[in-house]
Amino acid sequence: MLSILLNYVAVCLIIQALIVFVEVSINFKRPVILKIIILLLTTGLAWRGIGSLYFSHYSYNRWIIETPQSLLVAAVISFFAYLYESKLKWHIISCGLLMIVTHIVCLAYFTFIVPVDPGIPLWNLPGAGDFVRLAKIIFASLIFVINLRIVLKILAKYKRKNIYFIQLRKWTLYLLTIELFTWISLLFNQYSQSQNSSLPNLCILILNFLTLLLLLFRPKFLNRSNLKIKLGNLFDKKTGDDLPEHLFIEVFFTDAFYLDKDASVETLKKRLNVSADVLSNFLYANYGSGLTDLTNKHRINYFIDLVNTGKFSNYTIDAIAQEAGFSSRFHLYKSFKRFHGGTPSDFIKSVTA
CATH class of the missing domain: 1.10.10.60 (Homeodomain-like)
Known part of the structure; x- marks a missing residue:
């Protein structure tokens, strides 16, 4: 019964991801970088739904099921960072690329160099599972701390009664809450006895679906190219002929x-x-x-x-x-x-x- 429900939720997740992808492609004009990040996030969530269906009908496959994880984490940290800074700093880009490259290298290593059954998750591999779990926990904790820091600055900065500030503050808080529960579900799944336990995965898919709903019903002023958000502190204010x-x-x-x-x-x-x-x-x-x-x-x-x-x-x-x-x-x-x-x-x- 639980597996059937999991399949239904996965299908809904894929459909919702397609809707959000089309809506963002049409209505989100600028900034282009933020648009690309949202589209990558949507793609990763759709991929997760496809991976869940694949496992349900066939078997576990590391490349299909695990690949979107690093993509999603990189997209999430980039999303909050760009929303905060209106640009991506080198350490954010480096962190995202490091996670994606590390994940792909591990997948490739245990596929081509030291071939291991692709039906075994990386975190369950003999001799390497503990290291993979630890690395994922460290990366996940780092990402969560960075995002929490950004959101706290948003909440501190946007205390005015300006309608835009109120909308952004509430929306960002909802996103962070969903991210927190997703992180907890992923952590539980890493240490579950089953290689792909249905209950935590059902929770993850539902949380992913809620994330897509929030992206779909985002504050509409984010779509506007002429309304820019900048929450970072200001440094080196210039005078004379220069206006930063x-x-x-x-x-x-x-x-x-x-x-x-x-x-x-x-x-x-x-x-x-x-x-x-x-x-x-x-x-x-x-x-x-x-x-x-x-x-x-x-x-x-x-x-x-x-x-x-x-x-x-x-x-x-x-x-x-x-x-x-x-x-x-x-x-x-x-x-x-x-x-x-x-x-x-x-x-x-x-x-x-």
């Missing part, structure tokens, strides 16, 4: 400068410690617009997201406009028509209808 992009991202996007009702070139240049000319040149070179247009464009995006949450259904348009940083209904209507089309009232009616 990470500094602008930190102030304008992460600190939500565009929601400030007093947002202006004067206040922004002081916070960035640059001249008005440097700021203007930077904006046109990187965003193709001036500060007013860039600010109003993101205010409109924020207004739309506020309406879509449904939490502000009892608010007046003026009240929601204030939440989005507009000083008056007039400025909201003017910017809404330019950057979205139509009127805010018509948009609200279409959402609440």
Whole structure:
């Protein structure tokens, strides 16, 4: 009975992975690197479902069943790291590559150099099983600590009531919780008597399915190329003719400068410690617009997201406009028509209808 349920869950996992893969391919525009990481993660989860079905209908095969493990771990650590830093640092890349290469080398060694029955898991190989288990535990612990550190920084950084921060904080916490339980299930499976115990594997597949659901129902602002997230600390702030992009991202996007009702070139240049000319040149070179247009464009995006949450259904348009940083209904209507089309009232009616 348990094996039949395991097969059904594996099929659902594969189907869900295909849905997420197509949805991300279509809707996730930028950043491209984060998109690739999510697609790799989705592929690894689908592969895990296929491996489970293969074992159920045929037999255990190290290459088919174990290969996605290192891919998934590398994808997970890269995902959180990129979400945190907006780039992949060398130690993250090195750690991911080391896990994948080490795993493949071990598989190849016990397949071609010292041939061992492929139906025996690496962690059960005579003389090598204890080493493999220890290596996996060390790698898994390292990955979990790194991800926990990143998430704690996200939770500490995003204490504001900004709707984007609230969404990202909750979503990231859910992902980390699932990762924790997946790690526990994998650890239990490593030390189970059966080479592929059904119960822990069923738990793992269910947790993988929940991971795909979270990826599918991720905060939609992550899909936008013009909304950047940068949680890392800032170093070497420059003055003069240089404006580091990470500094602008930190102030304008992460600190939500565009929601400030007093947002202006004067206040922004002081916070960035640059001249008005440097700021203007930077904006046109990187965003193709001036500060007013860039600010109003993101205010409109924020207004739309506020309406879509449904939490502000009892608010007046003026009240929601204030939440989005507009000083008056007039400025909201003017910017809404330019950057979205139509009127805010018509948009609200279409959402609440």
